[in-house]
Structure formats: structure tokens, C-alpha cells
Amino acid sequence: MNAYPLQMLDDWNDLKLVLAVAREGALTRAATSLQIDHSTVYRRLKAVEQRLGTRLFERSPGGDYCPTPAGAQVAAAAERIEAETQTLDRAVSGRDQRLSGRLKVTSSETLAYRMLTPEIARFRAANPGIQVELAVDNRVLSLSRREADIALRPIRPRENELWGRKIADVAWAIYAAKSLAPTDPADPFGGHPVIGWGEEVNNIGAADWVNRSASSERIVFRSSSLVNQFVAVRAGMGAALLPCYLGDGEPDLQRIGYPLSDLRGEMWIVTHSDLRTTARVRAFFDLVGEGLLAKRAMFEGLTDTITDK
Amino acid sequence: MNAYPLQMLDDWNDLKLVLAVAREGALTRAATSLQIDHSTVYRRLKAVEQRLGTRLFERSPGGDYCPTPAGAQVAAAAERIEAETQTLDRAVSGRDQRLSGRLKVTSSETLAYRMLTPEIARFRAANPGIQVELAVDNRVLSLSRREADIALRPIRPRENELWGRKIADVAWAIYAAKSLAPTDPADPFGGHPVIGWGEEVNNIGAADWVNRSASSERIVFRSSSLVNQFVAVRAGMGAALLPCYLGDGEPDLQRIGYPLSDLRGEMWIVTHSDLRTTARVRAFFDLVGEGLLAKRAMFEGLTDTITDK
DNA sequence: AAGCGGGCTTGCATGCCTGCAATGAATGCC
């Protein structure tokens, strides 16, 4: 004579499962997103539908799982629950005072390539208990969804649930290999062939500038990766617009002209405000933040002799 | 280089676990409420706290688990999630068009004793695929929390998330054993000793009436169970106020006086509005509802010869 | 003070769930 509710959904993980299938539209993709096997998804979904007595997805041949009204309803609820757990996850992590555990950092390619790795090495030496995971990704990973704990970004964060500090201004300049003799001092690119961004790249200040300043036929090599552009410059392929912290550190390169005053960006180190009290996040902010701050001159293009004139 | 969020709470059932422990305040009780073993709760909670890096409960000796701020936060979120799943559970059950599965019905003691069981037998015969579970409980089980699918209640439902139909008015009268000779025709209890409710019973119309109408010393036997009172009447212990559907069916009893016009109640069959489209709920409403409706005269006290005068 | 009882903690064997791998089916592409 118990009064316990008769729950069909007594396993809350089933909701997660349904959500994943609804999002991905296929068992296999849902499985990879959940980091479990296809067959498990298949069997558990079957069990859930049987228990509920309702079909949650319409199976099209070719493996297309389209949610039924019931399935959509379940997925919607699961989505709300997911948001709840994400908030909770950050909140409880904010109480974590251990200097151990995982720490996921994301940054742009170039920053990782030139500036960040030595700082992380220092951090690791000081905090051997913390496993650092560096996600180099030119996409902006979501700190709210906890795709990373800390981001190093070339833009000032707008969302006010984020929290961070400015590292430095970022100066940009044109670079070419020293072995390449300038042919036209009046041209911003020194008369060299130009290395630029992919045609499809928009809304990035540097890419827009290059597209405006060099005619399409001058651009002999395009890459959406700044590191690739950098390598191309070093190989003497032409001139490219690079952040000074990337170009100045390379002895074989030289600047063509001064840093471009209208391209100054800002480098920020950012976390979610819920995580700023987490011990390992704070430690990273302190150590790496200070380390990068010490290299401020590098970011701002003040180390090169040209600017000293 | 995955961009998957780093979730500490990747197992949503952990939230359920924490909620249960927070609610019960002890591992053992939490375990029974979850219908799993103590040791499992112990180990899983330990694992969760370790993964989160935060203590969720303060252990007092003597086994008192008091939530820390973090634990309270988790429990609060879990509570919201629970509400979400309960809503969802009803919603998806509302789509269940099978005439199979479980069906939990709750009713008062007396109704089950006298009227309901034969109806359920009829229902079972008509729907052999449905397992009926009858929770006889004088507490009002929550249909919203899905402690039952269907309730038979002696009061008109107030909450507008509930849905139901009125079966009949319920008449009450004083009954005594036929073997007991009435001593005082002017007294509502015929001069007999009185059988009444426990002193602590309030807010039940019948109980209040008896307490008002009979002095405390006249009441020779008290029980919070109407069925017990009924048995006592049958044993010749005295007179009691009983619903007519309970008293009239018993050949050894006789009414003392007419049904009390100021105690007419209403018998309702009720479900959650989300469940009214569920096939097995609808079937129960149709079959049992009709069956009880056919016995309306019994509820309204119209079968006894006294009222025919 | 000693016995008792409730609740937490831990070792051990079982069983279920999971991952793996093979099979089958369907679509798109060359």
C-alpha cells in the first residue's frame, strides 16, 4: 500500500537520451554525442517507448528519426532540464576549492601557437594536480554551455554572465620575409604578393581589412587559418597582415610599415561568472593572466624597432 | 579536440539521488524511497561528491544528513526537474492509447469495502490487460504527483487541473443493530451508546456532527476508521453515523431516523486532466463510473424503507 | 555500565547493461 508515484520516467537519463536523438536526428550521431555506443541508444530508446506506450520518433528508412508530438514534448522538457543541470554544474563547480581536476581552456590558434603554451607549462609546473585541456578552436566555444572553463579571446566579452579581464591591446601589422626585398615602399604590402583569408571569411576585422586593401587578384594564397598564413609568409610567399605578437617573435620576418592603428583589438581572458570562485580557475587567471600581462609589449607591438623610430 | 561540455553531472539520476537524501535526511530512508539498497545510495553519493569536489551533506553522527549550501542548491534544482518529469509523465501517459499497463486507483475505506470492489472486478473482466492497483487510503493522495491515476472522493474537486464527474449525492444516517432495542425515540441516536471518531479527527463533516450532537461521555468507542465503526455497530456496541451506502446494505442494521439533510456530501470520480485522454483511464471512467451511477439510489439513501414513508 | 537498535560502511557474488563486431538495408555517387 505504497503511495509512491507511478513514474514511467523513473530513469532521468532516458530524457537525456531522447533529447540527443531529437537533436541529432539519428541514432548513430546521438550515440557519438552521448559518447556511448549506437546499440545502447537503440535498445534504451526502444525500452523507453515500450514503457511509455508511445512512439517518440517516426522512423524514416535511411535512419531519420523525426520526433512525434510526444517525442517533441519529451525533448522540450529534457532541454529545460539540461539548462538546469548546466547552471547547477557551474554553480557547484564555483564551490570547488581543490587545486585539482580538469580545466578546459580555449583560445585561438595563433595565441596558442605563440603565447599560451609556455604559460600553460608554467601553470602545470605550479599546479601538477590540475589536468589542463587546451581546445584550440577558432569557433567561439560557449562558456555558458561549459564547452570550456576559460577562454582567451581577441574581443571584449559582451554577455554579462561572463567575467574576465583585459590582457592587452592587440596590434596588427603587415609582415614579409626578410629575404623578400620590398619593391614598392608606397604600397601597404610593400609591393609583395598578398596572403589573405578565405573568401567566405567575414566579420573578422583583419580579414575585412585585407579584402578592402588588396584587390582580389593580388591575393596569391588564401587560408582561414592565421597560422597557415604565417607559415606562408615565412616561406617567402608574400606579405600578410598578422598580429604583432605572432610576427614579431619570428626573426626571419620583418614588418612592412607601422602597426595599423584602426585594427587594434583587445585580448581578454574570460570565464563564466559562476566559475570565477573556483580555485583552479582563479589560479589559472592569476598565473597565466599575469604571465600574459607581462608580455603586454609583445601584444601591443612595442618590441619591434620600427615603432621606436 | 571535442567541444563537448565538461559536465560533472552527466548522470541525471544523481540529482534524483541527492534529492531523495535531502528529503529524507538519512541514507536508509532515501534508499527505501528510491526502492534501492542503502549501500548503493552510499556509494553513489560518495562518487558524486568526489566528482563534484564538494561535500553535499554534512554528516552528523547518528546518521543525519544535512545538506550543505551546495547540496541544497542541487536538491532545489532536482526538485524543479522532478516537477518537470511529473508533468511530462502525465502528458505522455495522456497519449497512451493501449488498454494495458497499470492503473492505480485510490478511494476511501468504506467505498472500497462496500461499493468499489465488484465494479473493479467487472472492469478487470472487461479489460484483462490492465493491472488495477487499489490504494485504500484515507489520506487524499495527490493526483498531480501521480500517486494515483484515479481517485474516488467524497468531495467535489477544487483544483482546476483535476477533471471528473459527480457520481451521486451521499446521504448519511444513524445506524444501530436491529437486535438493539431503541430506548429513547426522541434522541437522534435512539438513546443508544454512541460510536464516534477519534478526538483528533477534524474537518470531516460527519465527525464534526457527531462531536456536536453527542456529549463526550456518551461516546463509548472511537475510531478514525469508518469500517471499524461499522463493525462495532454490527456487534451491537451502539449507534453510529454512517453513509447510507454502507449501512443500508447490511441486513442486521437499521436506521435510527431519517438521513441527515445537512450532511449530504457528493461522491466524485476524479483524474488529472492530463490523463483524461488515456485509454485505460477513460475505460475505467466509463465502466466503473456507469456502474456506480447505477447504484446512485444506494448512495443517496433511497433504498431503505424508512425513507419511503 | 552494558545491552540494544538504528544507521553507516565495506567485502563479495550475481546479473544486467554496455561495448564490440558482424549483418542487413538503403541511399548516393561514380
Place this chain on the structure above:
DNA sequence: GGCATTCATTGCAGGCATGCAAGCCCGCTT
């Protein structure tokens, strides 16, 4: 038209969480 790819489905073996049972600690009672 055949091949390659993607996805669903099912048999099978291993591992991990679970339940069971015993041990332990603490507070309460007599």
C-alpha cells in the same frame, strides 16, 4: 550498375554497478 557510405539491428562476451549480508560505530535506554 556496382561500389561505397551511412545507418539500424542483433548476437555475444566482459565489466561494472547493484543487492545482499556482515561488521561497526554511535546514541539511547534500562
